[in-house]
Amino acid sequence: MSNSRxxxxxxxxxxxxxxxxxxxxxxxxxxxxxxxxxxxxxxxxWGYHKYFGGPHxxxxxxxxxxxxxxxxxxxxxxxxxxxxxxxxxxxxxxVEAGVTEVVAAVIDPNPAVSGSGMKILxxxxxxxxxxxxxxxxxxxxxxxxxxxxxxRPWIVFKCAxxxxxxxxxxxxxxxxxxxxxxxxAAHLLRSESDAIVVGVNTVISDDPELSVRYVEGRNPLKxxxxxxxxxPVGAKVLDGGGCMIIAAEGCDSARAxxxxxxxxxxxxxPRDEKGHPKLSDVLNFLxxxxxxxxxxxxxxxxxxxxxxxxxxxxxEIFVAPKFLGDGLPVLGHLExxxxxxxxxxEIRETKSLDGDLWLEVRPKCSPAL
Numbered sequence: 001m002s003n004s005r006x007x008x009x010x011x012x013x014x015x016x017x018x019x020x021x022x023x024x025x026x027x028x029x030x031x032x033x034x035x036x037x038x039x040x041x042x043x044x045x046w047g048y049h050k051y052f053g054g055p056h057x058x059x060x061x062x063x064x065x066x067x068x069x070x071x072x073x074x075x076x077x078x079x080x081x082x083x084x085x086x087x088x089x090x091x092x093x094x095v096e097a098g099v100t101e102v103v104a105a106v107i108d109p110n111p112a113v114s115g116s117g118m119k120i121l122x123x124x125x126x127x128x129x130x131x132x133x134x135x136x137x138x139x140x141x142x143x144x145x146x147x148x149x150x151x152r153p154w155i156v157f158k159c160a161x162x163x164x165x166x167x168x169x170x171x172x173x174x175x176x177x178x179x180x181x182x183x184x185a186a187h188l189l190r191s192e193s194d195a196i197v198v199g200v201n202t203v204i205s206d207d208p209e210l211s212v213r214y215v216e217g218r219n220p221l222k223x224x225x226x227x228x229x230x231x232p233v234g235a236k237v238l239d240g241g242g243c244m245i246i247a248a249e250g251c252d253s254a255r256a257x258x259x260x261x262x263x264x265x266x267x268x269x270p271r272d273e274k275g276h277p278k279l280s281d282v283l284n285f286l287x288x289x290x291x292x293x294x295x296x297x298x299x300x301x302x303x304x305x306x307x308x309x310x311x312x313x314x315x316e317i318f319v320a321p322k323f324l325g326d327g328l329p330v331l332g333h334l335e336x337x338x339x340x341x342x343x344x345x346e347i348r349e350t351k352s353l354d355g356d357l358w359l360e361v362r363p364k365c366s367p368a369l
Contacts, residue, residue, distance in 0.1 A: 006132075009075070009103055009129075009132045010132060010133060012036050012038055012073075012075040012103075013077070013105055013133045013137075014133065015034070015036045015043070015046070015075070016036045016057075016075045016077045016105070017034055017077050017105070017133065017136055017137060017140055019034030019035070019036070019047070019057065019077075020032040020033050020048055020049070020057070020077045020078075020141075021034075021140065022034075022050070023048055023049045023050060023051070025191055025192045025193070025194070025218060025220075025293075026051045026052070026218070027049050027050070027051060027052050028052065028143065028144075028290055028291065028292040029144070029147060029290035029291075030049060030144070031049070031078050031108070031141045031144040032048070032049060032077075032140060032144075033048065033049045033056060033057040033058075033076065033078045034048045034049075034057050034077045035047050035048070035056075035057035035058045035060070035074060035075065035076045035077070036061065036075045037061045037062070037064075037065045037068075037072045037073070037074055038072060038073045039065075039068055039069075039071055044064075044065040044068040045061040045062060045064035045065025045066075045068065045069060045072075046060075046061050046064060047059065047060020047061035047062075047064060048060065052086075053086045054087075056087055056090050057076065058074065058076060058080055058090040058093060058094060059087070059090060061074070062093060062097050069097040069098060070097065070098030070099075071098060071099075071100055072098075072099055072100065072101075073099070073100065073101040073102070074094055074099050075103045075132075076102060076104050076105070077104075077105045077106075077137050077140065077141075078104065078105065078106060078137065078141065079106065079107050079108040079113060079115070079117045079118055080094060080102065080118075080121070081113050081117055082112075082113055082116040082117040082120050083112045083113060083116075089117075090117070091116075091117040091118075091120040091121055092120060094126070095120070095124040099126065100126060100127065101126060101127040101128070101129075102118070102121050102126055102129075103128075103130075103132055104118065104130045104132075105130075105131070105132055105133050105134055105136070105137030106130065106134045106138055107130055109145055109149055110148055111148075118130065138369040139369070142313070142369055143194075143293040144292055145369045146292070147287055147292050149367075149369075150367060151284065151287055152284070152287055152311070153194070153195075153286060153292050153293055153294040154292065154293050154313050154314075155283075155306065155311050155314075156189065156193070156294070156295050156296065156312075156314045156315070156316055157296040157303055157306060157312045157314070157316070158189055158295055158296065158315075158316045159315075159317055159330050160174070160176075160177045160182065160186070160320065161177065161317060161318070161319055161320070161330050162320055162322045162323055162327070163319065163320070164323050164327075165329050165330055166325075166328055166329055166330070167299065167300065167328055167329070167330045168205075168299070168324075168327055168328040169324060169327050169328070170326050172201075172205035172206075172299075172328065173205070173206075177322065177324075178319075178320045178356050179353065179354055179356050180214070181353040181354045181356065182318040182320070182353045182354075182356040182358065184214040184215055185318070185353060185358060186316075186318060187212050187213055187217075188215050188217070189295055189316055190210075190212050190217070190220055190295060191212045191215060191217025191218060192217070192293065193220045193293045193294065193295035194220055194221065194293045194294065195220050195221040195222075195223050195244075195286060195291045195294050195295070196210055196220045196221070196223065196294075196295045196296075196297055197223045197224075197225060197294060197295070197296050197297065197298060197302070198210065198222075198223075198224055198225070198237075198296075198297050198298040198302065199224070199225050199226070199301055199302040200224055200225065200226035200227075200230045200231055201298075201301060201302075202297070202298050202302070203224055203226070203231050203232070203237055204230065204231075205299075207232075207235060207236050207237075208236065208237060208297075209236045209237065209239065210222040210237050210243075211240070219240075220295070221242055221243075221244060221289075222237050222243040222244065223243075223244045223245075223246060223286070224237060224243065224244070224246065225246050225298070225302060226245050226246065226247055227247055227248035227251070227271065227275050227276040227277055228248070228251055228252075228275065229251045229252055229255040229256060229259065229266070231259060231264070233259060233262040234262070238259070238263045238264050239263070240263075241263050243263065243264045243265065244264070244265045244266075244267055245259055245264045245265065245266050245267070246267045246268075246269060246277050246282055246285070247267070247269070247277065248268070248269065248270070248272075248275055248276060248277045249268055249269070249270055249271045250271060251268060256268070267285065269281045269285060276305075279305060279309050279311060280309070283311065299328065300328055300329060300331060300332040303330060303331055304331050304332065304333035304334040305333070307331060307334055307343060308334060310363075310365075312363065313362065313363070313366060314360060314361070314362050315359070315360070315361040315362070317358070317359040317360075318356055318357075318358055318359075319356060319357040319358075319359065320355075320356050321355060321356070331343075343363070344363070344365075345361040345362060345363050345364060346361065346363075347359055347360070347361050348360045348361065348362055
């Protein structure tokens with residue numbers, strides 16, 4: 001491939017990836033997909049997957065292009081689908097519209113597709129290529145790749161900490177460690193997530209709403225890990241619906257009914273040796289409910305449990321220039337016996353937020369996408 005063609009392909013694929021991002025928080029458990037149709041060097045149609053169950057990106061682009069789709073090249077951020085779901089398959093529609101070439105960023109990891117879409121196109125005489133901005137495309141759909149390959153969501157742990165690593169005072173109070181700009185950024189993370197998880201201790205001590213504020217966006221599913229159903233029936237997290245309380249087997253059935261009457265959904269899962277729902281079962285269940293992107297906002301106990309099990313893919317840490325002294329450390333329940341066994345991460349990005357610092361940290365040992 002010539003340099004000029006490669007640069008051209010990357011240019012239009014970046015457009016497709018940018019379009020795909022518009023579906024963030026709206027399409028799970030489907031992947032985010034963008035499509036750009038190019039003919040004689042000009043864009044004649046574009047589209048993206050707007051919402052779960054809605055038209056796919058390729059169909060939107062074809063509808064926009066109309067007759068101009070014939071003879072065009074389609075740049076798609078994910079291999080066109082080949083199977084019937086809530087909508088018809090896209091690969092045959094590209095063929096019918098007269099598209100002559102399809103450039104896909106990455107093969108769909110879904111076993112129902114996984115190369116079959118490209119085979120349909122090739123069998124119909126279309127030119128195809130795969131791998132343009134592949135790593136960027138995988139990252140854009142990291143939740144979909146995690147769900148498909150590991151049967152769990154992409155998991156982000158978000159926390160606000162002081163300079164000495166505390167998430168709350170000794171009495172459990174944490175409002176507010178960080179400034180308004182940091183809190184706005186944290187709410188953006190909420191709006192981009194399918195579900196947000198806290199432990200019952202956080203519900204009891206902070207009585208959080210777990211809604212999206214400061215920014216525009218939808219509210220994610222609210223999930224409370226509460227093995228023995230200690231969530232108060234008047235907790236704010238129950239307001240407005242969309243709250244799932246995950247309890248452990250043997251919990252009080254009358255208490256469960258009271259919480260459901262208050263607006264919650266109680267899900268009972270197997271109990272671990274400490275009396276909590278097993279995290280692996282929690283993740284399997286949330287995946288079955290279409291959760292691709294999971295945000296952990298719990299306190300030290302919940303955070304330590306997810307890290308200990310290797311279930312955190314990324315840390316979003318908001319650091320305020322404050323010292324709390326004798327407070328609650330962010331991973332205070334994570335025991336490390338030797339320095340060489342300490343959990344290690346890589347700082348991938350830093351941002352300054354009016355005096356606070358936003359760090360994105362990823363584990364050094366993380367499963368590939």
